[in-house]
Amino acid sequence: MVTIYDIAKKANVSAMTVSRVINNTGNISEKTRNKVKQVMEELNYVPNRMARSLVTQQTKILYLLITDITNPFYTTVSRGAEDAALKAGYCLLFGNSDENIEKENGYINTILTTRVDGVLIAPAGDLSLPHLQKLEQHDIPFVLLDREVPGIECDIVLGDSRDSGRRLVEYLVSQGHRDIAMINGSSSISSARLRKQGYIDGLKIYDLPVRERYIHETGFKPAGDGSDIEAWLDQLQPFPTAIIAGNNALAVETMRLLQAKGLHIPDDVSLVCFDELGPYSEVDPFLTVISQQAYQFGYMGMQMLIERIQNSTKDKPRQKIVLPSDLIIRRSVKDLS
Amino acid sequence: MVTIYDIAKKANVSAMTVSRVINNTGNISEKTRNKVKQVMEELNYVPNRMARSLVTQQTKILYLLITDITNPFYTTVSRGAEDAALKAGYCLLFGNSDENIEKENGYINTILTTRVDGVLIAPAGDLSLPHLQKLEQHDIPFVLLDREVPGIECDIVLGDSRDSGRRLVEYLVSQGHRDIAMINGSSSISSARLRKQGYIDGLKIYDLPVRERYIHETGFKPAGDGSDIEAWLDQLQPFPTAIIAGNNALAVETMRLLQAKGLHIPDDVSLVCFDELGPYSEVDPFLTVISQQAYQFGYMGMQMLIERIQNSTKDKPRQKIVLPSDLIIRRSVKDLS
DNA sequence: TAATTTAATGTTATCGATAACATACCTTCA
DNA sequence: TGAAGGTATGTTATCGATAACATTAAATTA
Numbered sequence: 001m002v003t004i005y006d007i008a009k010k011a012n013v014s015a016m017t018v019s020r021v022i023n024n025t026g027n028i029s030e031k032t033r034n035k036v037k038q039v040m041e042e043l044n045y046v047p048n049r050m051a052r053s054l055v056t057q058q059t060k061i062l063y064l065l066i067t068d069i070t071n072p073f074y075t076t077v078s079r080g081a082e083d084a085a086l087k088a089g090y091c092l093l094f095g096n097s098d099e100n101i102e103k104e105n106g107y108i109n110t111i112l113t114t115r116v117d118g119v120l121i122a123p124a125g126d127l128s129l130p131h132l133q134k135l136e137q138h139d140i141p142f143v144l145l146d147r148e149v150p151g152i153e154c155d156i157v158l159g160d161s162r163d164s165g166r167r168l169v170e171y172l173v174s175q176g177h178r179d180i181a182m183i184n185g186s187s188s189i190s191s192a193r194l195r196k197q198g199y200i201d202g203l204k205i206y207d208l209p210v211r212e213r214y215i216h217e218t219g220f221k222p223a224g225d226g227s228d229i230e231a232w233l234d235q236l237q238p239f240p241t242a243i244i245a246g247n248n249a250l251a252v253e254t255m256r257l258l259q260a261k262g263l264h265i266p267d268d269v270s271l272v273c274f275d276e277l278g279p280y281s282e283v284d285p286f287l288t289v290i291s292q293q294a295y296q297f298g299y300m301g302m303q304m305l306i307e308r309i310q311n312s313t314k315d316k317p318r319q320k321i322v323l324p325s326d327l328i329i330r331r332s333v334k335d336l337s
Numbered sequence: 338m339v340t341i342y343d344i345a346k347k348a349n350v351s352a353m354t355v356s357r358v359i360n361n362t363g364n365i366s367e368k369t370r371n372k373v374k375q376v377m378e379e380l381n382y383v384p385n386r387m388a389r390s391l392v393t394q395q396t397k398i399l400y401l402l403i404t405d406i407t408n409p410f411y412t413t414v415s416r417g418a419e420d421a422a423l424k425a426g427y428c429l430l431f432g433n434s435d436e437n438i439e440k441e442n443g444y445i446n447t448i449l450t451t452r453v454d455g456v457l458i459a460p461a462g463d464l465s466l467p468h469l470q471k472l473e474q475h476d477i478p479f480v481l482l483d484r485e486v487p488g489i490e491c492d493i494v495l496g497d498s499r500d501s502g503r504r505l506v507e508y509l510v511s512q513g514h515r516d517i518a519m520i521n522g523s524s525s526i527s528s529a530r531l532r533k534q535g536y537i538d539g540l541k542i543y544d545l546p547v548r549e550r551y552i553h554e555t556g557f558k559p560a561g562d563g564s565d566i567e568a569w570l571d572q573l574q575p576f577p578t579a580i581i582a583g584n585n586a587l588a589v590e591t592m593r594l595l596q597a598k599g600l601h602i603p604d605d606v607s608l609v610c611f612d613e614l615g616p617y618s619e620v621d622p623f624l625t626v627i628s629q630q631a632y633q634f635g636y637m638g639m640q641m642l643i644e645r646i647q648n649s650t651k652d653k654p655r656q657k658i659v660l661p662s663d664l665i666i667r668r669s670v671k672d673l674s
Numbered sequence: 675t676a677a678t679t680t681a682a683t684g685t686t687a688t689c690g691a692t693a694a695c696a697t698a699c700c701t702t703c704a
Numbered sequence: 705t706g707a708a709g710g711t712a713t714g715t716t717a718t719c720g721a722t723a724a725c726a727t728t729a730a731a732t733t734a
Contacts, residue, residue: 001394001475003720014684019722027681044474049450050387050396051720054689057338059387061451070412072615078406082433091447094431096419103423110428113386114398137381138338255620278409280617283592340690351714356692364711388690391719679732688723696715702708 002043011039022047053115062090062305063111064298065104065121066145068221069096071249072278073294074122077145080298081120088306090117099221101127112138118305120298122146125188143305145297148190155308157301157321161191161274164290164325165198166205168244168272171288171327173206176336177242177270180208183229183254184246185220192220195246195274214240222253230257241336245273251287252277266334276328287332292325339380348376359384390452399427399642400448401635402441402458403482405558406433408586409615410631411459414482417635418457425643427454436558438464449475455642457635459483462525480642482634485527492645494638494658498528498611501627501662502535503542505581505609508625508664510543513673514579514607517545520566520591521583522557529557532583532611551577559590567594578673582610588624589614603671613665624669629662 004022008015013032020026021036028036039045053059064081066074078094085092093116097104104124108131111119119135121128122145132152135142144156172180182199185192196215203210216232229250245251251273258269265271272288281287300321308316341359345352350369357363358373365373376382390396401418403411415431422429430453434441441461445468448456456472456479458465469489472479481493509517519536522529533552540547553569566587582588588610595606602608609625618624637658645653 001720004722005720015720016685016722017683020683023722025722027683029682032682044471046446046449046475048391048452048720050390050452051689052722053387054385054391054691054720055722057689069406069415070409070616072407075407075412078433086443091443092432094433095429096415096431106423106428109383112383115385115387134381138383249616252616252620259620277617278615279407279586279589280614283589283596284621284623286621338690341692342690352690353692353715354713357713360692362692364713366712369712385690388719389692391690391721392692394719675734677732677734679730681728681730683726683728685726686724689721691719693718694716696713698713699711701710704705704707 001048002045003048004045006043007036007039007045010043011036058117059115060090061093061114061116062302063093063095063114063116063119063121064302065095065097065107065111065119067097067099067104067122067124068249069094071221071247071275073248073275073292076294077122077298077301080295080300081302082298084299084302084306088302090306097122097124099124099219101125104128104131108134111135111140116140118142118309120145120301120305123149125186126150126190127188141305141308143301143308145301146191150190153318155304155319157297157304157323158191159292159297159325160322161194162198162201164274164327165195165244166202167198167327168274168290169199169202170205171329172242172244172270172272172333173202173208174337175270175333177333178206178208179214179238179240180242180244181214181216181236181240182244182246183216183218183232183250184244185250186217189220192217192246199244213237218250220247221249229253233257233261240269242270242272242333245271248273248275248277248289251289266332270333272333285330288330289328290325291328293323296323338385339382340385341382343380344373344376344382347380348373395454396452397427398430398451398453399639400430400432400451400453400456400458401639402432402434402444402448402456404434404436404441404459404461405586406431408558408584408612410585410612410629413631414459414635414638417632417637418639419635421636421639421643425639427643434461436461436556438462441465441468445471448472448477453477455479455646457482457638457642460486462523463487463527464525478642478645480638480645482638483528487527490655492641492656494634494641494660495528496629496634496662497659498531499535499538501611501664502532502581503539504535504664505611505627506536506539507542508666509579509581509607509609509670510539510545511674512607512670514670515543515545516551516575516577517579517581518551518553518573518577519581519583520553520555520569520587521581522587523554526557529554529583536581550574555587557584558586566590570594570598577606579607579609579670582608585610585612585614585626588626603669607670609670622667625667626665627662628665630660633660 095107119142432444
């Protein structure tokens with residue numbers, strides 16, 4: 001591996017001079033600069049980030065930890081985060097916790113040992129608290145994405161989950177629905193909690209009963225067989241006229257199961273959810289959804305993070321950005337009114 | 338930041354002893370081992386990967402570079418790669434080139450300066466050659482994914498694109514189609530080339546004419562407005578009864594445009610493509626596709642990479658794994674026979 | 675012209691770890 | 705009982721870069 005010393009030797013200068021050329025610092029004569037640059041070309045020199053980071057104490061690497069790389073919401077978030085990071089001259093590394101606290105822990109350890117300059121993270125849930133505390137302990141700046149974690153005060157970008165939940169109910173009610181069930185992510189995830197709360201808010205506005213059995217909580221990333229969802233659907237009595245899914249993945253799973261039962265959407269039951277389903281929904285605009293500004297989540301979150309790193313004003317109060325979402329009405333709700 | 342020396346001091350041992358405890362090497366008495374471990378706990382010590390890598394000359398980091406993080410094919414590949422890497426005790430970093438040579442170059446530079454142990458890469462196309470040569474030059478092992486690059490001999494995992502192209506034609510012909518067009522990725526990408534070749538193979542088998550105007554090449558990741566695709570569709574004369582899309586994203590874009598023209602699939606025109614569309618297709622099994630084993634692409638590719646790294650047998654001949662794909666027949670093709 | 679800047683470059687120490695070699699202190703057995 | 709060998713630990717050099725502090729030579733100023 002070619003080092004700065006190899007360059008120095010061949011160019012007849014000291015290593016420090018080479019370093020100065022690389023970093024464009026200090027005063028260097030045009031002549032030596034060219035000489036050094038030429039030798040670097042010749043030898044295909046690439047600086048060793050490890051060595052540099054060791055002394056500068058910064059890596060110029062940012063980390064994005066999402067919970068589900070197969071979910072279109074998060075891939076779009078990633079694109080936003082990537083654009084913002086590259087624009088600011090950082091390079092970005094990704095991790096995927098799979099909605100799994102253990103895996104998240106693994107990635108957090110990687111992050112710690114890698115000494116990245118900052119982390120944009122969608123926490124797996126409230127149990128992510130110790131992970132975030134580790135980051136705090138080691139003075140690694142981070143910004144939360146999409147989900148709050150009780151016990152942590154920090155910058156965050158999220159959606160208006162509670163409002164959105166209420167709006168879904170309001171819409172369903174406007175279409176004549178009164179028996180509205182909800183399949184949701186675990187209550188140990190703030191967004192799921194708020195969506196459920198919004199759902200309840202909505203029911204109360206219209207004096208509709210809040211029935212415990214109408215609410216089912218499971219993982220935001222349902223396991224393939226979906227047996228618990230199926231069992232839940234089977235015991236619904238009376239069967240709801242509409243179901244709200246807490247995210248896109250749950251909506252897909254629910255559609256699959258309903259279909260397997262021979263139930264048609266929206267004729268037999270209506271379905272709405274949070275988040276778009278990906279590119280396909282542009283082609284077959286079927287599902288009525290709450291659409292969040294995924295790209296903006298990533299872009300703004302990353303901007304906040306970089307801001308935090310560069311003006312390391314510890315005292316600056318934390319920022320909380322709530323991005324509004326849109327109700328996109330399509331064809332998955334039957335008009336009962 | 339807590340270092341190995343802080344631990345050493347507090348535990349009344351030398352730094353080397355601490356290092357031995359961390360790495361479980363050499364002989365350490367039970368007593369000192371416990372003492373050191375306890376101090377590490379107390380001080381929340383986390384080893385500095387940079388420092389370690391500097392001397393060991395390995396990072397235990399692998400890199401996965403894909404071309405489109407919003408494409409379900411690649412996200413599934415990623416999951417496979419991730420599982421294989423974590424299983425082998427490596428940590429994995431992701432990059433997303435966006436089918437863009439410039440961006441790819443940026444990621445390659447990141448990879449070089451980061452001195453990762455190996456790279457699993459889906460190259461943006463034939464123009465990736467210099468990037469891969471850079472990796473070779475710097476002795477960074479890599480395995481290709483999904484696409485070959487002329488001029489590079491290395492381990493690779495890919496699909497049977499040519500066969501699959503032919504099979505799609507055969508299927509369409511079996512349904513009575515004779516006017517079959519193809520919208521494809523750029524011929525500077527090996528998979529696109531082979532898919533086109535397979536398409537031509539198929540036409541020839543049935544003595545169907547190969548019409549240049551029936552073939553359109555554009556990016557595998559179509560720009561939002563899809564104006565070139567639209568122009569192409571407009572000039573098709575006679576209008577084909579079936580269209581083959583070179584990947585899922587092109588299929589989606591084509592569906593969108595056909596729909597905008599008021600053409601229905603499959604009544605007015607049939608459509609098939611390579612790769613699944615993501616979770617949604619399970620729910621609404623509509624598009625007839627060639628389904629590739631995306632997860633296996635990632636898993637096996639990563640295994641090959643790790644194998645290459647660990648038994649650095651330079652002389653071992655390169656391996657080429659071709660994963661067979663399945664034709665999944667659904668409802669997007671009209672029976673004209 | 676001597677004193678003082680300024681420009682161009684070099685030296686040395688350091689970042690946080692590990693490799694390689696060195697050194698005690700015990701065992702063990704001829 | 706003393707040489708050989710193992711166990712537990714320490715010392716020093718090193719990885720590849722940069723920071724901080726020299727040093728030299730040329731340019732400017734009093």
